Amino acid sequence: VEQTYIMIKPDGVQRGLVGEIISKFERKGFKLTGLKLFQCPKELAEEHYKDLQSKPFFPKLIDYITSGPVVCMGWEGVGVVASARKLIGATNPLNAEPGTIRGDLAVQTGRNVVHGSDSPDNGKHEIALWFKEDELCAWAAVQEPWLME
Ligand code: GTP
Numbered sequence: 672v673e674q675t676y677i678m679i680k681p682d683g684v685q686r687g688l689v690g691e692i693i694s695k696f697e698r699k700g701f702k703l704t705g706l707k708l709f710q711c712p713k714e715l716a717e718e719h720y721k722d723l724q725s726k727p728f729f730p731k732l733i734d735y736i737t738s739g740p741v742v743c744m745g746w747e748g749v750g751v752v753a754s755a756r757k758l759i760g761a762t763n764p765l766n767a768e769p770g771t772i773r774g775d776l777a778v779q780t781g782r783n784v785v786h787g788s789d790s791p792d793n794g795k796h797e798i799a800l801w802f803k804e805d806e807l808c809a810w811a812a813v814q815e816p817w818l819m820e
């Protein structure tokens with residue numbers, strides 16, 4: 672089944688948005704496979720965002736992501752990668768639709784509250800990057816027959 676790595680960034684934690692953000696994914700019908708509060712070391716932030724290392728904002732991005740604890744999550748479900756990105760909304764919160772996390776809760780790209788993997792391959796890769804194997808749970812959710820025919 673498809674998996675995605677979702678992370679509540681330090682601004683989301685500091686602003687007390689953790690419960691509200693987790694609820695969006697939970698209520699949609701996706702299954703939580705991993706969850707932790709974590710102070711990200713600089714090296715991991717640089718590895719996670721290595722595709723952006725040539726961008727002028729890269730040093731600011733690393734400072735932002737390491738500026739306080741983040742909430743790391745693995746979520747699983749049919750179509751979860753693209754669906755989670757729809758729930759999150761556009762990178763620039765001013766372009767994000769109302770009803771999305773960034774559309775409702777943020778105003779600036781540099782403080783956009785949440786991360787979501789951009790492909791199923793990156794979902795797997797990022798979950799393996801941010802979690803140890805024994806921090807992840809495979810479990811059967813009782814609601815499954817009520818979500819999928
Ligand atoms: P993520 O889910 O966090 O990966 O966001 P995204 O996929 O919508 O955007 P992208 O991967 O292109 O950029 C990763 C992150 O870098 C963004 O979410 C922002 O936090 C940050 N970022 C991207 N562009 C800018 C920018 O122009 N300025 C600043 N300050 N930050 C940026």
Ligand code: MG
Pocket residue numbers: 787788789
């Ligand atoms: Mg991205």
